[in-house]
Amino acid sequence: xxxxxxxxxxxxxxxxxxxxxxxxxxxxxxxxxxxxxxxxxxxxxxxxxxxxxxxxxxxxxxxxxxxxxxxxxxxxxxxxxxxxxxxxxxxxxxxxxxxxxxxxxxxxxxxxxxxxxxxxxxxxxxxxx
Numbered sequence: 001x002x003x004x005x006x007x008x009x010x011x012x013x014x015x016x017x018x019x020x021x022x023x024x025x026x027x028x029x030x031x032x033x034x035x036x037x038x039x040x041x042x043x044x045x046x047x048x049x050x051x052x053x054x055x056x057x058x059x060x061x062x063x064x065x066x067x068x069x070x071x072x073x074x075x076x077x078x079x080x081x082x083x084x085x086x087x088x089x090x091x092x093x094x095x096x097x098x099x100x101x102x103x104x105x106x107x108x109x110x111x112x113x114x115x116x117x118x119x120x121x122x123x124x125x126x127x128x129x
Contacts, residue, residue: 017107034122044117071101076126
């Protein structure tokens, strides 16, 4: 697999994403549905935004790993949140995770009116190998 990052500017670097990712010679693609802070028993978290973000990241990592892929090869990551204002103070959690895995992914952040039950953040990914 070969990845090429397209960044006409530099400002997105501080926000932990890239403008575009071209991928060639892909062996396989994994489309991961939105992962949230839901326990292994299927119970939606009632925790604060920071905790829910950490739990959503853990669940996303688990799905990706169990599928035999690597977080480093996430090429698209959409973030859905019920409150951008509540998410921003905890964005360091996301940025640290991106840095830890040396990710270079195209991303979109969308504020939505609601998510399932009590959830505040959801992560949807496309991963290649």
